[in-house]
Amino acid sequence: MSADERKPILLETVAPASDEIIPARPPPIGFEALQGDEILPPLPRAEESEAYNLDQEANAPLYRKSQYFDDGIRKIDYVLAYEDGKETSHEEQKKQQRRKRFEESLRNQDLQLEYSKKDVSFDRKTNFIKIHAPWPVLCQYAEILKMKMPLAENDMEEFDSCWSKCPNPFELDSDVVKPDPNYFTAPFNRERMEQFHIKNRDTFFTDAQRSRIVYEILSRAEFEDFGTERKKFGIKRLQGNAYIAAFPLHEGPYQSDHSIYASGPINDRHLLYEMWARPKMWYKYQPLDIIRKYFGEKIGIYFSWLAFYTNMLIPAAIVGLAAFLYGIFTMMTDVPTTEICEPNKAGDLIMCPLCDEFCDYWQLKSSCNYSRASYLFDNAATVFFAGFMSLWSVFFIEFWKRRQKEIEYDWDVSNFEDEEETIRPEFEATVTRKRINPINKTEEPYVPFWSKLIRYSTAAVVILFMLCLVIGAVIGVIVYRIVIIAVFAKQKVISQRAPLLTTATASLLNLIAILILNWIYKKLACALTNLEQHRTQTEWEDGFTLKMFLFQFVNYYSSIFYIAFLKGRLSGSPNDYKYLNNERLEECHPSGCLIELCIQLGVVMVGKQAFNNFVELLLPKILNWFQSRTIRDAQKHDHNRVPKQWESDYVMTELQPLGLFYEYLEMVLQFGFVTIFVAAFPLAPLFALINNIIEIRLDAYKFVTQLRRPLAARAQDIGVWYGILKSICIIAVISNAFIIAVTSDFIPKLVYKLEKSPRHDLTGYVNFSLSVFDIKDFPNRSRPLIHENITECRYRDYRYPPTSPYKYQYTIMFWHILTARMAFVIVFENCIVLLAWFIAYLIPDIPHGVKIQILRENYLVKEALFRAEATKRAKAKAEETKQD
Template identity: 25%
Template sequence: MNGMGEDTGFEVVIVVPRRRRKEEGDEIEKNDCVEFLVRELKKAGLIVERFRGVPAEFLKVAAPMIILGHAAAELQLKKLTYIGMELQFEWDMVEAFVKQPDGSLFSWYERYSCFRHLLYGIVNKTDSNIALKYDDKEVNYEKNKSLLKMLEIEGVVKQVFPLHDEAKRKQLLRKWALNWLDFTWQPIDEIYSYFGSKIASYFSFLGMYTRWLFFPAAFGLATQLVDFGRMQFLVLPSFFVFVISWAVFFFQFWKRKNSALLARWGINYSLNDCKEMASDVNEFANEFNYVDPVKNKFYSSRPIEKMSIQADEWCGILRKVKNNAIVVFGIICLQLPFELAYAHLYNITQIEVLRYLLTAAYLIAIQYYTRIGGKVAVSLIKCENNQGEDSSAASLVYKVFGLYFMQSYIGLFYHAVVYRNLATLRKLLIQRLIVSQVLENLIENSIPYVTYNYKKYMALHKKKYDVGSPMAKNVRLSTRVEKEYLKPSYSASIGANLEDGLFDDYLELALQFGMIMMFACAFPPIFCFATLNNLTEIRADALKLLAMLRRPVPRASATIGAWLNIFQFLIVMAICTNSLLLICLYDQEGKWRIEPGLAAILLIEHILLFVKFGFSKFVPEEPAWVRVNRLRNRAQARDLYSKQLLRSITKKLEHKGD
């Protein structure tokens, strides 16, 4: 236990290669890299536990709460206080800061940030370089260089990754991943405490989305099972109106829930308002040339180089336009002909076996194509002038989704518009939604299992035939740290550092949402299949995170980010495509004359566009209690910064008077 009453556990692991020594009893030199690293970690106040495993040597690292507190102060972390404002953390005023829902002082993201600051903050503060050795390798530890970073570059440190908390992991397995009786219920606060805000927001969104899917699923099933008699011709238009209205209200209520979650977790509660006022204060104070007592920074009265800033701004905009044009050009000139060729060959092929073979070849080819497109998008955003990691991640989402949008829907558009073959369209919807999502779930859960077992087999096989191992026949993985080291990390399939595995999970949801929304009138029961798939997806994703993968590195994001714009775009596309489907359907079956039918459907389209852009303002994006607290905290923050400004100006004027 630490001074704050919290358990101090080993949460980070440093992996180094096993020594290539002739005998286990050989003495390790004093300037050995690993020995030096352990000593420096302990000097920094960290708790280190080391042992030699089968695949490598491991250093488990823990930290007393006071050490994490001082690291948080050095990082100038903003935390919510009991007066409702987010202020810079100070260890001396620790009792003033609000604790997490689980009672801990820091969130998982804050703790991991402090750990990284402590680990990579160990630098050579001497006046000369230090010569270190590792086996027969000599390493030069330069002045003012990070020790851990240098060891990573030299290959002495293989990996640094967060470690699962076994007690909390088993508790979440029992209450969440293996709890199939509660359907969509999830312990969101516990997920937030263990995985961080970004993963917790994803599962909160997935759970709410799945619960709301029960309504269109029931309506869609009724359209197939119930005979409405002479009112049958109104069923599909009514279903169309209901689905679009459902989607609009769902996302408005999701925004409300997301803002409530942020308030409950103490994230961005008043930070944006404080930052705006702080920038206003600093801008006004520049005219007085005073020293800011908070940042201890001298403000000069030099004019801002407006032309240089504007030039950088417009160059960044032009680079982004150029990169977007490259992506659009690639979609139109490369992917579009490929997709249309597949759709045409599928339509003219009469033998069902050949159709399945053609689809299999198409899916294999498109996987490589989209993977290449994702890597191109990653390389493009590196030369953009994006403001921070979130902006770069959003740019990546838009570019990659453009590739997947064309891949997933162009064949369906082809059959719906060119051939008006609704029977084939329904078959393709069932095939792509059911078969593809079932296969994706099997693949995304089986690949980590296969990867882990393969790495485990190779590590044991290598140790078994190691000449220097006297107990080679009985070798096995004895600790959970070794097992976690061999497990794959939670990463995106495109291999980007900007996004973790949630990129693929959100992409899967967005493609599913687009398919069920844009072709809702062609096959209304498709919502039932989506509901069943998502009920399985909740538990499968939870099991994957808790049992098959390493503990993910926490991310600061607390919303679904750019994906919200993707979903909103798909709603607008759904209005257009379903209107076109209704025209094709009623014209082909002869139940309406095309002239009045077309006028009625166009009227419905305009009404739904009004619903989309008008009713989205009908439901407030944040609950009233969140808004009231935010306004109250904004007033408190304004008073605080006003007093700070007045004190600073007074001191400056007194100094001039002296």
Template identity: 35%
Template sequence: MSVHPTFKDGKRLIDFILVYKLSALVTEELETKFKRFISTIEILGLEYESESFTADEDVIFIKIHAPVKVILIYAEIFDIGLAYKNFEFRPYRKKPGTWFATPLTRPNIYDPIYTRAPEAFSGDIPNYIITSERIMVVNQILRRVVWGDRQSEYGLHRLIKYKILTDAFPLHDGNYQWTTTGPLNDRQLLAMYWGSFSCWHKKQPLNLIDKYFGTEYALYFAWVGMYIKYLIPAAVLSTLVLLYGFFTMYTDLNYQSHAICKTRIVMCPRCHFKQCPVEALSNSCYMANINYIFDNWCAVIFSAIMSLWATVFMELWQREESILEFQWNLKNVKHSLILRPEFIEVAKHKKYCPITDKMHPYIPKIKITTRYVVTIASLALLLFIVILATFGVMVYHVAVHEAMAKSYSFPIVTDRYRNMIGSFSGAILTGIFIFIFKAIYGKVAILLNDMENHRTQHSYNSAFIYKCYALAFANNYSAAFYIAFFKGKFYSYPGDLEQFNYLGGIQTDICDPTGCLIDLAILLIIIMIFRAIGSNFSQLFKPKLKKRMLQKTYKINDLNAIPQWENEYLLPKSEDFFMIEEYTDMVIQYGFVNFFIMGFPLAPILALLNNISELRVDALKVTKNFRRPIPVKVAGLGAWFAILQATTYIGVVTNALVIAFTSGFMEKVLYSNLYSKRDSYFNVTLSIE
């Protein structure tokens, strides 16, 4: 008996599940269209079997099976390369050490478990049509089924849009729960040896991930795995930098902080109301000591090393990607030039193409230009709103500082920790805004991309990626860029009352006398922790909560008592742009590691800890908590590679600018070389003369 879900005969594999409700076919027209859809898929060679939902007889499941001869015919038509027909060789990869290995990455033919799934454990090229390829072929067929008389009445997506069908999804290769006897399916193996937190230090079974989920998922997890690997030396260096700063904090190397702690200099008030308190420079003693941990000669060298690290990492990834292309037979995979059905619907005009010697549909340039103008204007408006929110947080920081300066109830707070409280609360507010805008701009990007109506799926995906990243860039980095390069730069002198009445007093938002690096570090710590906790929490518990709610709605007490397709019907859908969201989060984090490493040496450590957890959460999610996605074959990272390269180049520039303008390291070095009196450094740099 097959370990995969089958028809009632126990032989024919279930490739796809369609769901409809009897009550939805309320009119004769809808019922006619539904029957025409069913008859068309039969004509195309697909076989089906219907079965009602045990918890609700109104819900009907249609199980779809494609015979081997149908798969072979349509795989050729849709240019889907079948592994057993197209593989030439698979290059040898060195096996990992015992501590890093699992039975999937270091198989042992004498292990009893090997005989339960020899194809998966051996990692050999499949000699049959695998389930992911079957799903790809059936999905392409269903996307093109004509079921109506109008030009737009075709395809699975339209059936769901018109509510003739309520759902459609491919099935996993059986249940993920481990069994002690009998054959094992690929889902069980991935859940045991990949989607488990106990495997956090284990090498990923990339060949099996590619076989089960397709190359789009496999390349993402391969990139994340390599990113984690190269974060380890960066995190070690980061730890050494922090330890150096900590252990030399109270030595003569930190003479500037000692001077601040001992000085009797009194700073002019920053606020303009009557009885505004003056501030002793010695109040910044603890800030100066913390600042030294991040701002010393060792941190400057580390910043330079990290710029080189990012460049080397990208070069080594290109090498790894080339190996994976050979390993998964992707050299012949090309970007699909098949026109999108949505484009064909709108493109009413046709013109002659001398290359193909055929008439091709097209959209007039005036319409395309108009849509792009709307897109650019909409993106500009969204970016302006994000920047406005950042501006609002800065004004909030000024207001908090002033409110605490007026308070006499807590003199310690109003005197010594005023700036720290404002920075922490402002950073938390920024983190909240980032999550709110993330939920909004993703949906807006989809609407704008749909409006542009790109010709091919490749151009559609690339345009969506660039929109998402542009908005995420502004959303996540605007506050950090403000603190790093603009905060305090517009302040003129104490007593300039006009600046307090201009733009909410943002000109008075200045750094602590010891510099802005602490504010930058606080912001980045809060954002990275917010992102890590929020992302992992939502990915772990949100799908479980949704499934539990549906289970209660249908009054299902025992999930093991219902068929697999009913169980997976209760699971959340695998979103179309799931990979784009995952890439966006990871590339934004890669930017945090690169852009501000001088002001935040902790970034590699936090990134490493988060990514180890994130990888296993993602693996657990796709194997256990979500429906199986439609596998996609891609030749590489595509648009993401260009974005990663741009991020690397920007990181080199921003780190240099942070050292030059935000850090006080260069000023201190120049002053020490030009003047012999160390004690007068702050007396000179903080003077208005």
């Protein structure tokens, strides 16, 4: 049969059918009303019958009819949309030519197309092309894509634990969210079709699988560039040009007038909205299997990881809150803080000015509140909590590895990247060199090593330049801090709060710089990744992710690292201050830099999450409201008109190709705040837990109600993010060790109690940690203009007094403390590393139950192959006997 003979008859919609008229109702308001126009009680699902014939069910709701061609039999698997321009223009002729040849290519692949012209659309300017993949096409591409389909029911016994028999308020209602049947699966093969568990051809392939198969054809369908003989292919090249949209359909409205508990869900979208996206379900488990079935494995794995991460935050948040409460309850009894706050003790000490010339001397007791706040984040519980979080990160990585293996098996993606993933169409289009693949012996494009070396080297140079630019921006913030603290210190009203105000304003400035630079990073990282010419989509996403995360890591964390490890350690002493751009480097407060680090963390972490929540939720709602105005205007003139499903979905916001990347990035950056700097901010896990509980429901609401249904892409795991998380855990151990040893006062206090305190307590510690300076030794540029009757002042350091022969040199105690700091870092890191190795050894990567099921499935696959061969031989012998 020729290609022309295989072409299906094209149907063209001219007007709504008479049975589509529904009783008049008040016009809806807003985009969400459009989604709820057909809020009806559930009817028998279309997928439960061999063919959903509208003639047999004239009263079927309109959204059901909108899922099918006009014949009511062929299901819509994908939709293309385009607008007509001026037919006389050269550009419009070019677009028409591209569409014509592209659609011919689709028909040559046996896809069936139906047109809905602009005359019957709501805006009277958008044309829609509905695409249906018939059964033979689905089977053909399921075999090409090596889709794993049900082979036999899972006959493995499940052992319920005692906990599973107890009532669990977090479980979803099993009467509403019914568990899917559990099957052993195998790669689909048309020759062995009878061995697969096919009850109904209409339901054998899910909507997500159907749309993925159609997209695979769309991404490789050819079209010729207008005026040339050069062939191009792929819907990506045409989208935004010849076509303005390409998307699979949602299954219908997400709301119903009837309770889901009484009548059941009208479709999977309604089920996800009621049991997943509603805020009242915040404490419930997620219906992950349904998420995977509706949105695909890639999105399902993201929500599985997010749920796992959120659950793991619960013990971390409890311990962090306990550490913070310990600081609150012991704050008033802390000896150094009491000495600072009491006038008759260290509070009367005169401190050296915070800036040159215009700053005055100040008494230590004026920083009483600042010292108490610092103690909340710098106490004995900090060390324990830092060690706990370092071990927590190890448990997180090891247990997620196990959970990931379970997901890979349950969702049939174990060998996706090695066996199932296809070459990127962009790679095939741009790479001209060919070679024979040594594995499958087929010719395919490839990039030689020397070309890869040049491309990767170019990308590395550009990345290095951008990192230098980021560091330059951080230095700019540091200069701002140096200048502004002098400005604040000169103001009598706010001089005592100069360090706090400087930190807060610098944090806001840093946040603004981060948000601006993010836009540049995205464009640059995308261009560099395309330059590297990655073979598969997973490789492309991994390369893009590494670049973006490296940018973001430096962007978000560099200023925090400066406060934690550099501030106050390069400023010098009053007799020899260090300067940058003719401005004196800033010092830490006598109570340390930990409170400033905490403020920086809070502003950046909370500010970033608030901005992201705005972008993720409010922006799509605003765009949807604006884009759906044409439908609302049309309904004002004709109240009986109800938008078809493809029209309702068309005006929704599209999930960007890198939309899921930003979801991961937000959470991984948060993971860095929670682990790398947790010693300075013990409440970070609690804030992260609260944010994630909200984040899950916001993301769910966005995916179900505000976005077009995304392509149900497959993925094996969280990709390169796993390696990034492991790297963050290693950095966290080192960072927390140095924060405790260098940034906090834990080690100096410990050394003082052991070496200097007669009662082995902290009485006199404040005086011990401050050195004496004779104001006559001030350099001219640093000497205050007004000094009254003051002869000496104090500053935070361990140096000999002016009366000593070793005037202003480091004391022996400085070297004792430095040695203790380094010893603590070494001991802390080695203990965590040994415990991490022991934990990794104890926890197997693959659960025992999953191993058994994998072996059982492999056995059944082999048995199916043997049966297929036996059947084949029996048929051959029967043919031979018949011929004889």
